[in-house]
Amino acid sequence: MTLDHSPLGKTATYTERYDASLLFPLARQPAREALGINADAGVPLPFFGTDIWNAYELSWLNSRGKPQIALATFYVSADSPFIVESKSFKLYLGSFAQTVCDSAEALRDILRRDISAVCGASVSVQLTLAADFARLRLEELEGxxxxxxxxxxxxxxxxxxxxxxxxxxxxxxxxxxxxxxxxxxxxxxxxxxxxxxxxxxxxxxxxxxxxxxxxxxxxxxxxxxxxxxxxxxxxxxxxxxxxxxxxxxxxxxxxxxxxxxxxxxxxxxxxxxxxxxx
The missing domain is CATH 3.30.1130.10 (GTP cyclohydrolase I, C-terminal domain/NADPH-dependent 7-cyano-7-deazaguanine reductase, N-terminal domain)
Known part of the structure; x- marks a missing residue:
């Protein structure tokens, strides 16, 4: 699939029930080929690294129907063959709003499984629960x-x-x-x-x-x-x-x-x- 098939720039229907099919992968390689990086030919990438995604609008229901909230951080290796198109990511996260999860750990496991599958590589996921929000701080870039x-x-x-x-x-x-x-x-x-x-x-x-x-x-x-x-x-x-x-x-x-x-x-x-x- 190409970017034309993604939900980006199109009117979208928002669902509040879990739906992993909302995630849309985008291959990294075409943009890298435009830079003269042809990893598919066996040439190693001239860099390594990570994409750090922070999600601030994550909510779900516990087993008693009470809404829960958390911040989610995703660590995606630059070696992964795909990234996730951001609007599809938003729609996917929104689909948990009326979804029951037994625990934050169970939710984290679902997120890790789904995002790893779309990116084609293992993705690390961390959740920061509301009780820990006060520990978060701001910091400017050094240099x-x-x-x-x-x-x-x-x-x-x-x-x-x-x-x-x-x-x-x-x-x-x-x-x-x-x-x-x-x-x-x-x-x-x-x-x-x-x-x-x-x-x-x-x-x-x-x-x-x-x-x-x-x-x-x-x-x-x-x-x-x-x-x-x-x-x-x-x-x-x-x-x-x-x-x-x-x-x-x-x-x-x-x-x-x-x-x-x-x-x-x-x-x-x-x-x-x-x-x-x-």
Whole structure:
């Protein structure tokens, strides 16, 4: 099936009874082939990582009919052949609203089974129950802010030539971030707002060029995961870092936020802490 068959951008019927068939898979490979990544030919991916999904609108009924609520976090490996189309994910989660589950653990097992099946790989699921909500906190991305730079720009489609690095000078290690990332849904055109953190070691990347490059996604259409992988590949090719990690946190839509992380070296998975805009 293609994106044309998904519920994205179409009028949908909402059901409150559990229905795993609502989940719609999207293959990762076509977007990667557009970046020159042909994993199907046996070439290893130039990165590994995880997509962290947070779901804020999850509710079900206990065995006595009383509504229960929780936040759900899904960890999907970048090696999985499929992602879940976000509107189908929302519809699927909504289908638990009038569904009886004996326990939060039973619900978690159902979520893990269904999402793993759609993604084609094992997916980890965590539930945060209402009793633990007060422990949740906000945290901004660490590093040096690129947004401090006062500059002109007029490029709003991804342009790798904006990137450059001091290839003949001594290498550095830096962590940089920007809150100015914006792209658009490839089907509905709705804006996707995000923050991005870039950690690298290698030739020093020109900060102004990097910020202009990130801003250039402002009118680009692409899913969150695809945008992060494109940023990773463009920086890798144009700036030649030895080590590179790209992490984006997008604001939520439809009760879901998606936070892709890609790296080419061993680095702990980022803490799943919401930023102020999330």
């Amino acid at each position: 040096l802010s690129l947004d401090r730079l006062d500059l002109d720009t007029d490029v709003y489609q991804p342009e790798p030539s904006l990137l450059s690095a001091a290839l003949t000078e001594a290498p550095v290690a830096e962590t940089l971030y920007s809150n100015l990332l914006k792209s658009n849904c490839p089907v509905t055109g709705q804006p996707d707002w995000g923050s991005v953190q870039i950690h690298y070691a290698g030739p020093q990347i020109d900060h102004a060029g990097l910020l202009r490059y990130l801003i250039s996604y402002r009118q680009h259409t692409g899913f969150h995961e695809q945008c992060v992988e494109r940023i990773f590949i463009d920086i890798l090719r144009m700036c030649q870092p030895v080590k590179l990690a790209v992490y984006a946190r997008y604001t939520r839509r439809g009760g879901l936020d998606i936070n892709p992380f890609r790296t080419n070296f061993n680095l702990p998975l980022p803490d799943n802490l919401r930023t102020a805009r999330q």
